[in-house]
Amino acid sequence: SSDQALLLSVGLSVALLVLLLLSFILCYLRRRKRKGQNQYQELPSTIPSLPSLSSAPVILVSQGSWATLVPIPSTSPPKRPQKSILSMFSSGWYPVGTVLAGLYSIPLPLNEVVAPPPGMSTRLCFSVEYRYSSEQLLVSLLRLGNLPPRFHGNVTLVELRLLPDDRRPRQAKARGTGPDPEFNDSFVFQVSGRCASRSTLSVCVLSVQQDGKRRAVGRVLFPLQGELGQAGRVLWRDLETEEDTQCSELGDMLISLSYSSSLQRLSVVVLRARGLQLLTDAGVYVQVSLQVHAEVVKVKVSCVVKAESDPYFNHRMTFKLRPQHLDEACLRFELQQQSDVCSGQKPPTPLGVLVLGPFMYAKGPQLQHWMDMINTTQEPIRLWHRLNRVT
Structure with missing residues (x-):
């Protein structure tokens, strides 16, 4: 009986201990729950009232x-704004x-x-923006206006270069045909601000026929000096075309150039001249000189034609020129009139001079013509150039 009493007392002690432990755990959980509710209770909103968006x-x-x-519509914002632009x-x-x-x-x-301004001349619509932070020139090509009727059914291409150093043209294709084809293309030129201000944007417009042949429609030369601060303006510029009848003071000359790197051959065709200021009835001719640096390498002379204000030569000549000399060489065209037979052996009279070559020797259309020749291998590139006075 003494053993039974001992076992009973031990069992009661253990049961009491378990009850106390459970009571302690329940009290701890209740206290933790109350503390969490007090900590995460909703706070009053501190968002001030919004002024009128209008x-x-x-x-x-x-x-x-x-x-x-x-x-933005002036509607009252919710308690916690989610979609308002704030x-x-x-x-x-x-x-x-x-x-x-x-x-x-x-x-x-x-x-x-961007409706084109009044007039019938072919015009190019574009914009230019320079980003000084990233040293990038952004050119947005928008559309053409008043394209001549003979080009309406062809595909229109545009080639962009940044003269004088850019040899690789950027190309864009018009989205459609007709008199006012659209482009909506943008091009980025990585160039420093100093070089950009001294550069010229060249935009050449080409018409591609169904047989794949390209014909030049015209070009725009846009000097960037003084234009880099006018970001976002929509610009219209007339295309310079071969059909322009306005001559320079001394006249103009039509020259065709092509180059073959495999044959190391520079081909020149003196096609015609216009608007010449002739002094006598003696014949006229063109003397062409190939110059590398300051040295005259070769001199050739065209045929002599009748003295007219708009003479035709159609004379072809070739020069040997290595590819590594393309950036060091230039062509000098000097239009001369023979001396009068009755006046004795006098030297010929110079009527005008023209220099085609890289940026060391030429600029504007003369530089562009040379660059087009280099980038369009074995395909003749012809262009009108104005004559300058012989110095």
Whole structure:
């Protein structure tokens, strides 16, 4: 009986100990739960009331000509704004202003926003922007206006270069045909601000026929000096074409150039001249000199033709020139009139001079012609050039 009493007392002690332990655990859990409810109770909102969005200032983020301003509706914001266009400052939330819809939606048709100026000349529409932070020149090519009827059914291509150093042209293809083909393409030139201000943007417009042959429509030469600070402007420039009848003071000369790197051969064709200021009835001819640095390597003379204001030569000549000398060589064309037979053996009279070559010797159309010859292997490139006075 003494053993039974001992076992009973031990069992009661263990049961009491378990009950105390369970009571302690329940009390601990209740206290932890109450503490969590006090810690995460909802705080009162500290968001100040928003001013009217209709009176918010407009912040312009672009100067594009086809971007339109669309105001944000002045509706009351919710307790916790989620979709409102707001800006957060240290004191709360405030509205930014309006949205430039042109940045987030499809732009309006170009016919409505960049209509060409009046006139019948062929014009190019583009814009130029220089980003000083990244040293990038962004050229946006938009459209052509008043393309001549003979080119309406052809594919229109445009080649862009940054003269004088850019040899690799950027090319764009028009999206459609007709008198006003559209492009809507952008090109980036990586160039320092110093070099960009001294460069010229060259845009050459080509018409591709059904047989694949290309014909030059015209070109635009746009000097960038003084234009880099006018970002976002839509510019219209007339194309310089071969059909321009306006002659320079001394006249013009039509020259064709082609180069074959495999044959190391420079081919020159003196085609014709126009608007010459002749002094006598003696015949005229063209003397062509190939010069490398300051040394005259070869001199050739065209045929002598009758003294006319618009003479035709159609004389072809070739020169040996290595590819490594293309950046060091130039061609000098000197139009001369023979001395009068009755006046004795007098030297010929110079009527005008023209130099074609890289940027060391030429600029403008004369430089562009040389660069086109280098980049268009074995294909003749012809262009009108004005004559200058012989110095």
